[in-house]
Amino acid sequence: MFGRFLDGLNFVGRCKKYGLGIWQCPNFLFLMMGLITIAAMVGTFFVSSRFESEGVTIMSVTFEVVILMIIGTSVIRGVEKVAEANIMKTEFISIISHQMCSPLSAIKWNMEVIETERDPARCLPEKQMAFLQNIKKSNEQMLKMVTDLLEVARIDQGRSIFEKKDFDLADLAKEAIADFQSLAVEKKVKIESQIESDPQMVCGDERKMRVVLDNLISNAIKYSKEDGKIEVKLKRSGNKTVFSVQDWGVGIPRYQHSKVFEKFFRTKNESRYRTDGVGIGLYLAKSILQHCGGKVWFESEAGKGSTFFFSLPVA
Amino acid sequence: MTGTKQKILIVEDDRALQSALLEILAQEGYETVSAFDGEEGVQKAEENKPDLILLDLILPKKDGYEVLAELKRGPNKNIPVLILTNLEEIDNVQKALELGAKTFMVKSDFSLRDIIEKIKENLSPHQLPAE
Numbered sequence: 001m002f003g004r005f006l007d008g009l010n011f012v013g014r015c016k017k018y019g020l021g022i023w024q025c026p027n028f029l030f031l032m033m034g035l036i037t038i039a040a041m042v043g044t045f046f047v048s049s050r051f052e053s054e055g056v057t058i059m060s061v062t063f064e065v066v067i068l069m070i071i072g073t074s075v076i077r078g079v080e081k082v083a084e085a086n087i088m089k090t091e092f093i094s095i096i097s098h099q100m101c102s103p104l105s106a107i108k109w110n111m112e113v114i115e116t117e118r119d120p121a122r123c124l125p126e127k128q129m130a131f132l133q134n135i136k137k138s139n140e141q142m143l144k145m146v147t148d149l150l151e152v153a154r155i156d157q158g159r160s161i162f163e164k165k166d167f168d169l170a171d172l173a174k175e176a177i178a179d180f181q182s183l184a185v186e187k188k189v190k191i192e193s194q195i196e197s198d199p200q201m202v203c204g205d206e207r208k209m210r211v212v213l214d215n216l217i218s219n220a221i222k223y224s225k226e227d228g229k230i231e232v233k234l235k236r237s238g239n240k241t242v243f244s245v246q247d248w249g250v251g252i253p254r255y256q257h258s259k260v261f262e263k264f265f266r267t268k269n270e271s272r273y274r275t276d277g278v279g280i281g282l283y284l285a286k287s288i289l290q291h292c293g294g295k296v297w298f299e300s301e302a303g304k305g306s307t308f309f310f311s312l313p314v315a
Numbered sequence: 316m317t318g319t320k321q322k323i324l325i326v327e328d329d330r331a332l333q334s335a336l337l338e339i340l341a342q343e344g345y346e347t348v349s350a351f352d353g354e355e356g357v358q359k360a361e362e363n364k365p366d367l368i369l370l371d372l373i374l375p376k377k378d379g380y381e382v383l384a385e386l387k388r389g390p391n392k393n394i395p396v397l398i399l400t401n402l403e404e405i406d407n408v409q410k411a412l413e414l415g416a417k418t419f420m421v422k423s424d425f426s427l428r429d430i431i432e433k434i435k436e437n438l439s440p441h442q443l444p445a446e
Contacts, residue, residue: 098401098402101401101422101423102329102332102401102422103329103331104423105332105401105422105423106329106331106332106335107331108423108426109332109335109336109339109426109427110331110334110335112335112339112426112427112428113335113338113339113427116339116342116427116428118342143423146423147423147424150403154403154404159404159405159406160404160405161403161404161405161408207424
């Protein structure tokens with residue numbers, strides 16, 4: 001604790017980390033404000049105890065207030081630059097992602113044209129098709145990354161559209177599991193599911209909830225060991241529907257638990273198992289669930305695996 | 316009346332996207348017309364009187380909103396317009412629908428198959444042959 005306090009006083013180091021000059025560094029500027037305020041009060045005390053005249057006292061107080069306000073404006077400008085940089089970062093992600101979507105969609109559609117070719121004379125030989133499938137998969141990965149980044153930027157800017165319709169979460173979960181069978185087979189992981197047979201109606205954005213399910217299930221599969229399994233459960237608990245996916249994979253070390261839902265966060269364990277992925281899947285899942293009135297949480301131990309849960313109010 | 320192909324105008328500046336759309340629409344038996352910018356889009360709509368228009372929003376010369384507004388003011392205002400874009404923000408969707416677009420499709424979310432289905436949904440079944 002004391003170490004962190006001392007660390008906080010090292011404003012030169014911290015400002016270098018943010019890429020700010022010392023006169024733009026909020027920590028330093030607030031410190032200066034504090035010192036000047038103290039100096040002003042001490043100065044006022046001495047002036048007023050020295051001079052009987054009210055006029056001199058008023059003038060010196062006015063003088064100190066003016067100095068304070070001048071320093072104050074540079075503090076505010078320094079802080080504004082930090083806020084500006086934050087907005088620009090979101091806009092930057094938005095612009096780049098938009099521009100990338102067009103060519104990525106073009107690849108996807110042109111692939112679809114090749115794949116749905118009915119004329120056998122025009123069909124590509126099997127070997128070529130296999131290479132094209134590689135292109136298709138890489139393209140899908142890129143498209144997902146870009147779409148996720150765009151969605152994160154939109155949610156940050158408050159410009160995302162959240163539909164509110166009743167839908168069956170059980171159906172959606174079963175669809176997601178079916179879609180992930182091929183990845184599971186590829187990674188030699190078995191998907192076991194315990195989904196209640198009754199429909200589990202919830203209110204929210206079905207398409208976005210599918211993104212949440214996809215992120216959680218794909219994480220569980222990708223961090224599982226070979227010949228392992230993941231367990232997907234969905235059940236009603238009081239007036240909420242609770243979804244969970246458990247894996248027996250690498251797990252998340254305790255000291256990193258608080259950062260798991262942060263943007264672009266990837267644990268060290270994670271990087272050893274997969275190099276793809278931007279680290280926004282969980283941040284996105286949390287944002288979406290919050291907008292739909294739900295909660296997300298997890299339990300995990302390094303080396304033992306993780307269980308990710310989310311709950312939504314019943315419709 | 317039967318046997319006349321329905322005509323679809325595609326207003327899209329990306330040639331790779333145009334290429335894929337033209338191919339799939341031809342396979343489905345539609346007649347196609349292409350425009351690569353907003354001005355050409357308005358012009359070709361007037362010349363060809365298509366049965367349906369696929370319209371991108373980001374276009375050179377005139378953007379999709381301007382094209383949409385012009386179409387809805389002119390003699391072709393009853394031609395259904397389907398927006399096909401990558402802009403998904405609330406304000407974009409609302410603006411396009413207010414200007415009279417029938418539906419809004421985000422390119423990265425739709426496969427060509429999905430687009431064909433939307434086209435079929437929005438083309439009225441008893442089309443008079445194009446003049």
